[in-house]
Amino acid sequence: MITLHGFAASNYYNLVKHVLLYKELPFQENLLYGGSEELLAISPAGKVPVITTNEGLNLSESSVICDYLEETYPDIALYPENSSERAVVRQIMKVAELYFELPSRRLIPYAFSGTEIPESIKDEVRQALDVGVIAISRLCQFSPWVAGDKFTMADIYVYYVNIVASFGASQLDWDVPAEIHGMKTWNDSMSQLAITQNIEADRQANMPEFMQKVTAQIQADNAK
Ligand SMILES: N[C@@H](CCC(=O)N[C@@H](CS)C(=O)NCC(=O)O)C(=O)O
Structure with missing residues (x-):
């Protein structure tokens, strides 16, 4: 097993x-x-x-x-059969991890320890997240699922990656999912599974x- x-x-x-x-x-x-x-x-x-x-x-x-x-x-x-569609799903996963999750993760130690986040770190994370928000908005369809009408690996990946991204952004008083059209509704559907x-x-x-x-x-x- x-x-x-x-x-x-x-x-x-x-x-x-x-x-x-x-x-x-x-x-x-x-x-x-x-x-x-x-x-x-x-x-x-x-x-x-x-x-x-x-x-x-x-x-x-x-x-x-x-x-x-x-x-x-x-x-x-959980991946489409067609190799191009499969690559798009993997592209979404990669982009979400690199430009959404990883920058936000930098803020977690400050939140856990209750230490003030230095402005320089906040600026770096904001800049990286800006890229992530634009990339996710361009790539994800949320119709109703991330890559279109079929539930894929990208739905699972983006959902759990987004937990850290949203947490990080909340440290910056920034409601990141609200900026991405369709993300909140999709997130609600995911959380109800x-x-x-x-x-x-x-x-x-x-x-x-x-x-x-x-x-x-x-x-x-x-x-x-
Ligand atoms: N790139 C890794 C990242 C995994 C990761 O960051 N895991 C964290 C928990 S969410 C961890 O192991 N933290 C313990 C540590 O760094 O000591 C993956 O995709 O699995």
Whole structure:
């Protein structure tokens, strides 16, 4: 059986979990946090999620895991058959990750530690997010799904990436999804899916323990 390693407060962990549930693949979860030796042994960059495949291969990087799951278990498909359409779906995923999620992620440590965000960092993140907002607006259709009339991997990817993007933008008092035509309605539809709701319940259950770890890490860093 596939093992999904990581923790439920992680948006990347949850996007891979959503793919596994959507494809109706049996899997077990193994709770691992960043920085643990067990994680470093299976994840080259020490990031979650990781899956251990049925062949015993440990695989990290969410988009790579998504591709692996689609290629190995194509029955419940999440990419279009046509290679150009498939490339567009992957383009949306990549753009959302690079220009939406990653810049916003820079603000998380400040929010967790309650430290004021330096103006220079805010400016950098605003500039990067500006690119992301324009790119997502140009690429995504939200009619009703991200890439058109079919639900694809891009819906799952953008939804979980957007959780961090919205959180980051809220630190800048900026309602990013409101600027992207169709995104809020689509986001509401995504959040009402049964799979999303189950994952959200698990996320909430994990949050207190995750925040304890974060607080302990901040205290340890401050004591250095
Ligand atoms: N590029 C990675 C990013 C994954 C990532 O940033 N995971 C975070 C949790 S959301 C993590 O492992 N944090 C722990 C750490 O950095 O120590 C992916 O696509 O899977």
